Amino acid sequence: MKRTVLDYALKIRLPLTLFVVAVSVILTFYLSRAERDSVGYKPDQPIKFSxxxxxxxxxxxxxxxxxxxxxxxxxxxPSANICMNCHTVSRKDRPEIIKLTQFYNTGKPIPxxxxxxxxxxxxxxxxxxxxxxxxxxxxxxxxxxxxxxxxxxxxxxxxxxxxxxxxxxxxxxxxxxxxxxxxxxxxxx
Amino acid sequence: MTKKIDRRSFFSTFGKGAIITAVVSALPTKFISSIDRVSKKEKINIVIHPSAVKRTKKV
Amino acid sequence: MNDFRKSSDKLWKSLKDYNEDPEILNAKNNEFMEGVTDDFDSSKLSGLSRRKFLALLSASAALTATACTNYRDKGEIIPYNKKPDDVLPGVANYYASTCNGCSQSCGILVKTREGRPIKIDGNPDHPTSKGKICAKGQASILNLYDPERLTDPLVLRKKTDWKSVDGEIINALNNSQSSGKEIAIVTGEITSPTTKKVLNDFVAKYPNTKIYSHSLINDQQRRDAWMYSYGTDEYPAVKWNDANIILALDADFLGSEGSYIENMRKHTQRRETNGKIDFNRLYVAEGRMSVTGMLADYRFRISPDSQYEFVMALINELSSRGSSIVLDSNVKSKFGKYSSSKFESLIGKDKLNYLINDLNTNRSKSIVYAGDTLPKEVQIAVNFLNEILGNTSLYDYANSFKSLVKHSSTEEISQLVDSMNNGKVGTVIHFDSNPVFTLPEDFGYASALKKAALVVSLSETENESSAAGNYSLPINNQLESWGDAYVRGGIYSLQQPVIAPIFNSRQKEAVLLTWIAGNSSTFNEDIYHNYLMNSFNADIFSKMDTLADAKTFWYSALNDGVVNIKEKVQPNKFNIAAFNNLNDLSSSKDFTIHLHNNYFIGDGKFANNGWLQEIPHPVSKVTWDNYAAISPSTAKNLNVDSNDLLHIKVGNRNLTLPAFIQPGLADKFISIELGYGRTVIGEVGKEVGFNAVNLMSKSVQSSPFFFSNASVSKAGGKHELVSTQEQHALDDTFVKDFHRIRKIIQEGTLEKYKKEPNFLHEEKEKLFSITNEVKYTGNKWAMAIDLNKCTNCQVCVASCNVENNIAVVGKEQVSKGRVMQWIRLDRYYSGIPDEPIVSNQPMLCQHCDNAPCENVCPVNATNHSPDGLNQMVYNRCVGTRYCSNNCPYKVRRFNFFNYRDDFADSYYENDLTALVNNPEVTVRSRGVMEKCSFCVQRIMEARSDAIRDNRTLKGSDVVTACQQACPTEAITFGDANDPTSPVAKLRDHNLSYHVLEELNVKPNVTYIAKLRNTHSEEIL
Structure with missing residues (x-):
């Protein structure tokens, strides 16, 4: 039997298109979830404040x-001077605190x-x-x-x-x- | 056949023109030309006047 | 495609091929031509094939693309490094200071966020302004962020530094001093006693200095009159609230003259419809249509040149019925020849009789007041009339208007110009003044300046005077300055900077102090601060009866902004000789031209302020222009229409400007506002308006502000005047009185109200609704506007503009009806074109319960909140504009462009001006609809404070920007569900009504009908 255009369209193209569309929607939804609601975002900070x-x-x-x-x-x-309330004295030799003190002394705000x-x-x-x-x-x-x-x-x-x-x-x-x-x-x- | 070719070339030129117009109109020309202006200005310093006395009464 | 050739056909490429040349046969057998692979060395080839290269390229591009954008990145959050004690990000701070917008020096409270001033309001502690300021004060905050402010000292338009400038000028001053040349300091009106001290110190250091004080808008006529009448040039304030009858002669005391904010408040105390009704009656006799004229109960069209005869006629009539002072025969013969019959025909016999009877029966409880532009002869006559009537008990000497530095007379300024022309002037210092613009042409000041050796200008922006000089030195804006003001007796007002100078500008007094010290390095940020403190301690603190020490008292004074000092007041006796020796003025038959103050740009200093240029004129609703106002009949005689250019000629001075047909003007009379037509100014103010100073002259017969010998003719051409309201002819039958017929304006008279208090609600129909009513529990926000108190002053418009980040759109867009102001003041005329009755009405989003705009939004961007507000959600709006189409009040504004980007080539889209924006209000971009929000940001802030303090939110906790700004308290806002709140009571008032009530949209803005205090029960 000769294949008509409609045959071709219905049996092959339609399911294929639907499949591609469905997969891309589902993929985009789940892959972009992180961007949409930002759950799990854990950036590195300029000073390792714990x-x-x-x-x-x-x-x-x-x-x-x-x-x-x-x-x-x-x-x-908090601004740097709140940190310095304690850290002018406490642990002032640790590398992170030295970073903090440098920020504070040079007047640059911590980004x-x-x-x-x-x-x-x-x-x-x-x-x-x-x-x-x-x-x-x-x-x-x-x-x-x-x-x-x-x-x-x-x-x-x-x-x-x-x-x-x-x-x-x-x-x-x-x-x-x-x-x-x-x-x-x-x-x- | 020539009609089809003519039609084809007509619409293809139009199509190309439309795409080019769309792309050109979406280009950030104002932004690019203003980079120069913006970069010349220095940062504006907002400093509360050190001797200003804040109003403490409840308005 | 089928190959239609036969398989036996041979295909050939060249003749050689056809002929089966052996060379070709050989070539066909070899795949490659000879010598092709000679230089081929596979070991020398790059290991990267084309395929590999392309793959690598695309992969790295894709990787870079993903690596470059961390799509989760939310930027950075940057705190302070050392947080100032005073500041908590998100909480506003307030500072008390003084405004320098005009010479009234009202007390202000400046609201700052994170160190940036964002709003100026009145200081409630200031006894005269009592928490209110004018539109100029509200919008003056934009001047701090003007992108064309002078940022550095300029010498001949080239940037330089203060050290060299100081050095050069000190040299020049010393040279002028030693060579015997004059040093001229030209200032505006001096309102600060400490500035006066600095000037005196300057004169002490450089004795050749002469101080000249000149301002375009001044009250010199009144001061001169007072000097003649009472021996002092300090005149008292008027207790308007105690006056039963007020007669204002060409006096816009409620709109633009004197301390009009205070006058408005006091006047409306006698227009209260809540409680006991004790209205005053306002008679206005004027040539132009002013704000005060719009509010008049009876208005007479008497042009300024006829005012003298009018006052004399009144004196004649009233003195014959009794007098509080002794009148001898000399005096009687002076006024005896003036009869009131001339005015009977002009203003109507019955109206004139009303006036005379009212003034007669209300002796010592009424006031006759002459405007600032009237000559001193009229002012002296008015003083005499008040003496006869015993009205001097209404003079408030406790807070009289002080005069710190006397205005220079025309002789003194002519003397200066002569000295300049003769080369006798070494240095000219323009001390925050603009004499090239404000002095009349025939002084020849501008050309004389060229002959002065050195011209220094101290100003915030380049202006005509600084452009004509050598040095343009930037001075601090009022919000960056120290200062004080003593313009009213007993009220000492302090000015403190709320922000450190943004640019390399200096306090103008500090510049002088540096030059006095003779050394550039004496300057530091604090020299004027210290000078001011010392002066304060010496003059104010020493006279205070307080237990605090000087420092504490100083800080408390800065906190409050105002110090009340006790001053002995001594009213003087009237000098009758002043009246006897008056030169009689006569009215003219020719055209009279009246020049007067404008409403929003001062003497030109605010011409570059987009907000102020766009606020519509209170009467004509024209923006971005001034014009020659003429009456409808005069226009017909001259065959001119609005927008046609008129040529005005007074002597050898002339001016061409567009005409504007203003109903209610006197005939053969033209009124023009001063302050427009600035030439050396920023982009916004360039070519706005026409400079009426061109008509002024140094040689004047009576007052410099009007001329009676003018000739007016139609010039060719047109200039489009752009107005926010349609300008119909009043007798056009289609629109005649439509506002009354459609009940947009409902009014009554006091007589009718006394007889039938409920007359307004008699014909009220009961409206029914076919949908379910929504029940509002909790707060329901509503507003009530009392039309008895609204004067159309536009301060609410200015305040709303600042609070809600309203964009300036420019003249062309206003002509298309795209002005973006959320509140507008409508002005309606009824009656006949020559004697119209004017009604004012503020119109803003009514927050209708059955809002027609909410149903039609296709994306549900506008809906109703449970507390009664009609919400407009910008991020959901797609710009269909169906809501604006449906709004019966036409209060929705659409952003057809990103106006900050579109106006004047992105003039206000820069880092500096962006600082003026209120951070609590969204800045709207193109394509969204906006409208009044009942200041939802303030409602939310009050709600947040109530939750923090653990109390319920009351209606009185929220004050909208318009309500806060209205000088007459015409706007009341609050919770309609709270029966004790003022707004709930006003909703039930006898005189309350809603606009277009019959549409059943259930608006939440209630209007209280205006009652006119005429002698009849009908208005028309």
């Missing part, structure tokens, strides 16, 4: 360094690599979340156990809304918590 040592072992409170987290929108990466970033079209407000009792670990993971900080939770809008719509199950340690705002202008103003 949260495990400072926040975990030495139990320094998060808010000692991250000053703005309960006061205003930004959590604030930390940013890990957690909400896109610029969304205005995230730290103090509202912290003042409602939400623990740092609920979004940033167990930073106290991290030598090098990495992002462990996805920072997509879906992730935010999952918690906003269902805080009782997502944050079981809070006794009384209402749903977070769902309207656009809460974040996208």
């Amino acid at each position: 949260h495990k040592l400072h926040a975990g072992q030495m139990a320094i409170d998060c808010q000692y360094c991250h000053l703005g987290v309960a006061k205003d929108r930004h959590a604030v990466i 930390w690599k940013r890990i957690h970033k909400v896109p610029e079209y969304a205005y995230f407000n730290h103090s509202v979340h912290v003042n409602k009792g939400i623990d740092c670990a609920s979004c940033h993971g167990d930073v106290k156990q991290m030598d090098i900080v990495s992002q462990v939770k996805p920072f997509t809008m879906t992730a935010c809304l999952d918690c906003h719509r269902n805080p009782q199950t997502q944050l079981p340690y809070l006794k009384t918590v209402k749903n977070g705002p769902e309207n656009c202008w809460a974040c996208h103003r």
Whole structure:
């Protein structure tokens, strides 16, 4: 029987196209997941600061360094002079501390690599979340156990809304918590 | 046959022209020409005046 | 394709081939020609084949591509190195200072973020401005970030450094001094007592120095009049809030003259519809249509040249009914010859009688006020009239208007020009002034400058005077300067820098101090700071009755921004001889030209400020231009229409500029605003407007601001005036009174309101909805605007522009209706073109509950929040513009271009100007729709603070930018669900209404109808 064009199209081309499309969509989805929600991003920092040592072992409170987290929108990466509060004296012969002191003395700010970033079209407000009792670990993971900080939770809008719509199950340690705002202008103003 | 060739060459020129226009219009010409301008300007220093007295009253 | 040749056919390539030449046969047998492989050495070939090379190339490219971009890279986050104590990133700091926009020197609070000033508002502690400033003050923040500011000292337009400049100028000053030549310092109006001290020190060091003070917009006529009448040139303020009747003569005291922010606040205290109604009545007699004229209950069209006769006629009428001062026969004969009959025909017998009766029955509780541009003869007559009526009890001597350095007279300036022409002037210093622009042509100042040995200009930007000189020295912007101000009695205001000088500029007083010291190295950043502190300790602190030490007191004064000092006030007696000796002025039959202050660019200093150029004129709504305003009947007589060029000739001075038909103007009268037409200025201000100083002259008969002997003719050609409102003819039947018919403006009179308080709601229809009503629990944001208080001053527009990063679009785009301001002030006329009744209405996004814009967005970029706001999400908007199409109020603005990129060749798209942006508000790019957001960034910030402090968010916690700026508190904002809030009460007010209520869009902006205080119950 002679093969018609339609035959050819239906039996060979169509399944082939569908297969290619499906594979590329699935591949792109999973391969780009890291880029889309940045889970697992663990860059090297200019100075090997270890949260495990400072926040975990030495139990320094998060808010000692991250000053703005309960006061205003930004959590604030600590400036060098906060580090030098202790490190003018403690461990000042270690190579990383020498790097730190050099930065401090030359007046150059330390260019930390940013890990957690909400896109610029969304205005995230730290103090509202912290003042409602939400623990740092609920979004940033167990930073106290991290030598090098990495992002462990996805920072997509879906992730935010999952918690906003269902805080009782997502944050079981809070006794009384209402749903977070769902309207656009809460974040996208 | 010539009609097909003419049609073909007509549309192929158009197609090429369209692609070239699209590419050229997408080129960052303003950005490239402004590299010169931007690189000449120095960094602007914003320094809070050391003797300024911040207002402490709740406005 | 089938091979149609027979297999036996032979194919041949050449004749040799055809002939079966043995050479060819041989060649066909060999694969290669002879000698082809002679130089072939396989060991010498590269090991990299073509195939391998291509593979390697593409693989390395792909690898580089992936390696180059770490797609997860989010950049860097960079903290401070040594964080300043005061600063927490994200939290704003406020600093108290003083504004230098005009000579009123209002107290300001500067809001800074991470060290950058981003907003200027009034200082609530300042007794006269009480937390409010004008549009110029609001938008003046852009001048700090002007890309064309002078950054370094220039000598003959070439960059140099301060050390050499100081050295050269000190030499020049010493030379001028030793050779007996004059050193002239030309300044604007001096408002700072410490600057005055520095100038005196300069004169002490270089005794040949003469100080000349000249400003284009001045109140010299009033000061001269006061000197004649009361023996002092310091005149008192007026207690407007205590006046039952106000008669303003060509006085725009609510719009552009004097301390108008204070005047507005005091005037509207008597326009309160909440609680007890105790309205004042405002009579305005003016030639032009000013903001004050728009608010008048009764308005008379009397041009400035007739004001003298008008005042005299009033004196005649009122003194015959009683007088608080003794009038002898001399005085009586002076005014006796003026009768009011001339004015009966001009303004109507009944209206004139109303005025006379009101002034008569409200003696000592009314005020007659003459404008700054009227000559001193009129001012003295007005003083006399107030004395007769006993209105002097309304003079507030506690905060009188001080005069630190007297304005130079025309004789003194002519003397300077003569000295310059005769080579007797060694150095001329322009001390933050622009005399080449502000002095009338016939002084010959510009040409005389060429004969001076050295001309130094100290200014923020290049201007006409610095371009005519040798040295252009950059001085600090007001936000980078130390200073003080003492312009009102008892109120000492301090100015502190909130930012260290961005460029290589210096404090202008510090420059003088360096030259006084005679050595360039005496300069450091602090010399004027220390000088100011010392002066403060000596003059202010020493007189204070306080337990604090000097340093603490200084810091607390800087914190507050204002020090109240006790001053003895002593009102003087009126000198009746001043009245007796008046030169009588007569009105003219020719054209009168009136030159006056503009509303937004000062004496030209703000001409390069895009925001201010784009704010529409309060009356005509014209942007980016000035014009010659003429009345409709005069226009008909001259056969001109708006935009036609007019040729105005006064003596041998002339000016050609476009006409603008302004309803309500006096006939045979033209009003032009000064300050436009700057030539040496940045890109924004270039060729904007026409310079009316060209019509001024040094030889004036009465006031330098109006001329009665002008001739006006139609010149050929047109100049397009761009206005944000349609300019219809008032008697066009299609649009006549449409705002009243469609109930956009609902008004009443006080008489009607007293009789029937509920008259506005009598005909209200009940509206029903076919959809489910949404229940709003919690906060529901709403706004109420009181039209009794709105003066169309545009400060709300300026404040919104600064707060929300509104882009400047330029004249051409405004002509297409693409102005980007989120709030606009509409102005409607009703009545007849020659005597219109004017209504003002602020219009902004109404945040409708049933918003017609929300239903039609194809991508759901605009929807409603649970607290009552209509949300506009920029990152979702695709630019369909269906929402703007549906909006009945037309308050949505679309970004047709990336205006920062498009305006004036990306003028405002640079690193410096980008610093003025408010970091809490998105900067919109091309293709998105924007509109008023009820300052959602402030709502969110207040909500965040409430959560931090563990309290509920109240409506009074949030103050929108427009509400904060409005000098009359016409705008109220708050929570409609809170029954105790002011806005909830205003929503239930007798006079409340919504615009286009019948559409049932349920707007959340409530308007309180205006009540006019006329003698009748009907408006028209």
